[in-house]
Amino acid sequence: xxxxxxxxxxxxxxxxxxxxxxxxxxxxxxxxxxxxxxxxxxxxxxxxxxxxxxxxxxxxxxxxxxxxxxxxxxxxxxxxxxxxxxxxxxxxxxxxxxxxxxxxxxxxxxxxxxxxxxxxxxxxxxxxxxxxxxxxxxxxxxxxxxxxxxxxxxxxxxxxxxxxxxxxxxxxxxxxxxxxxxxxxxxxxxxxxxxxxxxxxxxxxxxxxxxxxxxxxxxxxxxxxxxxxxxxxxxxxxxxxxxxxxxxxxxxxxxxxxxxxxxxxxxxxxxxxxxxxxxxxxxxxxxxxxxxxxxxxxxxxxxxxxxxxxxxxxxxxxxxxxxxxxxxxxxxxxxxxxxxxxxxxxxxxxxxxxxxxxxxxxxxxxxxxxxxxxxxxxxxxxxxxxxxxxxxxxxxxxxxxxxxx
Numbered sequence: 001x002x003x004x005x006x007x008x009x010x011x012x013x014x015x016x017x018x019x020x021x022x023x024x025x026x027x028x029x030x031x032x033x034x035x036x037x038x039x040x041x042x043x044x045x046x047x048x049x050x051x052x053x054x055x056x057x058x059x060x061x062x063x064x065x066x067x068x069x070x071x072x073x074x075x076x077x078x079x080x081x082x083x084x085x086x087x088x089x090x091x092x093x094x095x096x097x098x099x100x101x102x103x104x105x106x107x108x109x110x111x112x113x114x115x116x117x118x119x120x121x122x123x124x125x126x127x128x129x130x131x132x133x134x135x136x137x138x139x140x141x142x143x144x145x146x147x148x149x150x151x152x153x154x155x156x157x158x159x160x161x162x163x164x165x166x167x168x169x170x171x172x173x174x175x176x177x178x179x180x181x182x183x184x185x186x187x188x189x190x191x192x193x194x195x196x197x198x199x200x201x202x203x204x205x206x207x208x209x210x211x212x213x214x215x216x217x218x219x220x221x222x223x224x225x226x227x228x229x230x231x232x233x234x235x236x237x238x239x240x241x242x243x244x245x246x247x248x249x250x251x252x253x254x255x256x257x258x259x260x261x262x263x264x265x266x267x268x269x270x271x272x273x274x275x276x277x278x279x280x281x282x283x284x285x286x287x288x289x290x291x292x293x294x295x296x297x298x299x300x301x302x303x304x305x306x307x308x309x310x311x312x313x314x315x316x317x318x319x320x321x322x323x324x325x326x327x328x329x330x331x332x333x334x335x336x337x338x339x340x341x342x343x344x345x346x347x348x349x350x351x352x353x354x355x356x357x358x359x360x361x362x363x364x365x366x367x368x369x370x371x372x373x374x375x376x377x378x379x380x381x382x383x384x385x386x387x388x389x390x391x392x393x394x395x396x397x398x399x400x401x402x403x404x405x
Contacts, residue, residue, distance in 0.1 A: 017285060022325040024281040028274040029329030029377050033369045034336055035270050038345070039263050040364040045347075047249075049358060050256060052128040053188075054116070055249050056095075056219035058232065063245045065216055071100050071170040074214040076243040081218065084238045090222050091235070093125035097217040098205040104147070104198060105164040108156040113147075113198045115167065117205020126221045129186065129199070135159055136184035142204040145180035148194035149187045157182055165200070169210040176208055189358055278377070279384045282318060286388040290314070307393035314392055318385025319378065326374045333370075337363045 051057045060081060062073040075081060085091050098117035103110055120139045124130045129146075130138040136159045139146055145163065147155075157163060159182055166177045180200065188194055206212060222232065232248060239246030250257050300310065344360030 017288065018321060018324075021281055021285040021321060022328050025278050025322065025325035025377070025381070026328030026332055028278040028281075029326060029373060030332040030336070031274055032271055032373055033329070033333040034340075034363075036267060036369055036373075037337055037363040037365060038340065038361065039267055040366065041340075041344075041361045042347075043260055043263060044364060045357060045359065045361050046256060046259075050253055051249055054127055054129070054193075054219065055252055056126050057222050058220040058236075058246065058248050059252055060218040060220065060239055060244050060246045061216065063243075066245075069099070069101070071168070071209055071211065071216075074211060074216055075218065078213070078215065080242050081239060081244060084235070084242070085218070085220065088235050090224070090232060091220060092223045093122060093221045095119050095122040095126040095219050096202060096215045097123075097219065098202055098209060098211065098214075099216045100167050100205075100209055102198070103166040104145075104151075104155060105166065106155040106157045106161065109154060111151060111154050113151065113196055115165065115205065116197065116199045117202040117208075118199055119202050123219075126219045129188075132186040132188045132193075133184050134187045136182070138184055139199055139201055140183060142201045143179075143181050144183040144201060146184035146186060146199040147182060148197060149185050150191070150195040151198070152182070152185050154195070159183070159185060165198075165208070167208055172210070174210075176210065178204075178208055275380060278380070282321070282381055282384045283388060285321070286314060286318060286385060287391075289317075290388055290392050310393045311386070311389040314389035315382055315385045318389075319382050322378045322381035325381075326377055329377070330370060330374065337365070341365065 060075060062075055064070070065073040085094050096119055098115075100115050101112065102115035103112050118129075118139060120130075124138070133146070134149065136146075137144075145165070152158075155163065161182050162179055163182060164177055165180055166175060168174070169176050186193065200208075202215070206214065236246035236248070340363035344362040346360045347357040
């Protein structure tokens with residue numbers, strides 16, 4: 001216990017050096033906390049954007065539809081699928097859709113789009129398309145057509161103008177053309193939505209495609225969704241028995257899942273770099289103190305102090321330095337994290353992994369940041385401290401006397 005107290009007091013023998021080392025270690029810890037919280041906030045932001053878009057939190061299709069995009073690949077046993085969804089306690093809402101390629105023609109231009117037939121009253125419970133309307137209204141009747149602002153400019157049309165929608169009917173492939181009135185303009189911030197998508201009422205879409213009461217997609221919204229969401233594999237297994245394919249958003253947007261994995265790897269890389277910097281700072285400080293105190297160590301050895309006691313003293317000095325550094329690091333981290341939690345960082349309009357940020361990225365506080373990270377820093381500092389401590393314990397008295405003189 002005496003040597004631990006000596007080690008604690010030794011960090012104040014050179015206050016300037018100990019302060020600088022504490023700041024270095026503290027900044028390393030703070031950087032790890034800020035990086036983790038910011039990247040976690042970015043992931044949550046992207047998950048929110050994806051799950052509030054057309055992707056939803058899960059989707060149901062014919063097993064071949066996503067690859068073929070054929071009008072004939074429709075959901076099978078619709079009544080059974082609805083029964084399963086209605087009975088699942090975790091399902092908050094779901095919306096049916098028809099999906100097909102189409103051509104929209106105006107008096108001045110024509111463009112190819114993905115045409116979605118939607119249930120307006122249910123779609124607003126699953127996605128936020130209705131909140132992206134910048135002019136006019138959401139799909140309100142069977143004559144309504146909602147398009148993106150970029151597509152509007154390409155077609156040179158305005159709200160209230162009429163356009164012709166052309167599709168190929170199911171099975172026969174016959175051309176079907178009908179007149180629609182533009183009732184709403186959306187701006188989602190993504191090229192796919194603003195330039196290549198259009199929305200009509202599902203009943204009109206079914207008639208237009210000649211598929212009666214059939215559909216191509218069901219988007220699902222769960223009662224609870226987060227980065228650590230509940231596993232809904234049991235629901236998808238029931239859906240798959242009906243001859244359809246049920247998938248969570250992670251499987252549908254695989255590029256984003258890969259991006260999340262890359263972010264986790266980035267966290268690890270940054271942590272490794274910071275750990276190396278912290279290690280070098282600790283070793284440098286302890287070795288400088290060691291060579292300044294050669295005479296002290298020689299006297300201790302002459303008085304019968306054992307090598308393990310010297311190791312204990314130096315390691316306790318490293319531990320004490322670590323505790324001061326951890327307190328400083330947490331204070332620095334909170335000083336930066338709290339404003340990031342309140343105001344965030346504005347990344348609006350920036351694209352990443354096919355996702356366009358639409359709101360600021362906010363810092364996310366987690367248990368590991370202020371418990372696991374500090375404990376790991378303390379343990380790592382003790383481990384690093386053993387190197388100079390063992391070196392000091394092995395110095396011969398005669399050599400220590402010569403260096404001190």
